[in-house]
Amino acid sequence: MLPWRMAVVGLFYFCIRAGVTQYGTQALFPSVSKMKRGATSVVRPSFHHSIADVHLLFEILLTGIHFEASGEFSVQDAELASLRKTRNLELICEEVVPKKLSEVFRLIAGLSRRTGRLHQEDFERTLLTLVYTAQGMVNSSSEHQRSMWADSFVSLYKFIKQDLTE
Template structure:
């Protein structure tokens, strides 16, 4: 079954009264973003192997997080690419930035009943990158809090990868 089919199956099963979990709840900012720009769909960076390479290049390039928590790519040439604009939107308008929001995301992920959609997986990875950066920039107690959040996100992604692997049909 493709990830789209799984998503559709999940959406149909979500109408069951016993299931009160909504997949839109993982990244509420994505829903707000989608509503404010109704003509656009929620941005996704990785649609091909080239896109994955480009994301890797963004992450290897020096990122900057200013005092307002805005994330930007320092390399002007990379920053001018169309994919960099989508990266900017996801990092600055969609992923959570506060420790409270990140902890909330971790709890939601730990209770997620199915395999993550690719955009949710991607956003979780970018949230992990942000969390690692904040841990590296913090001191003592705050460093421990950020590191703990990073580990929670890592465990959620590891669980998702193991869950998706166990659900694939044997050939």
């Protein structure tokens, strides 16, 4: 009788844990659920699926990317910008990455409540948000805004560093 109870309790715990994990992932980037369905067939867009994709992302970041004030994303290198994978990165940067300071601070609050390692998609999106905050810091017009962007950059950097060193 006791093993059956243990199995039921274990199954119940597993279901709750899976639900909490899924909820936590969606809460970090709520814009994923609000994405335009016609834009892509991917429900949870992610840029990298292999080590070659990671190298491509690194190359794209090294050659230079730019976020327009309107929220549009562009890659400086024309050859890299023409790749199909870059269009997927463009979708993530334009639709998923938070663009307002309030959204970035909401992400930081969500990361501070989180335990354990980030999922691949969340790590990637947090890294791209870090890149966006760096550009926001450089493009700020006032010292107060620059300070706010800098604070968010430092916080995101600490979460990424913590996730890498766990």
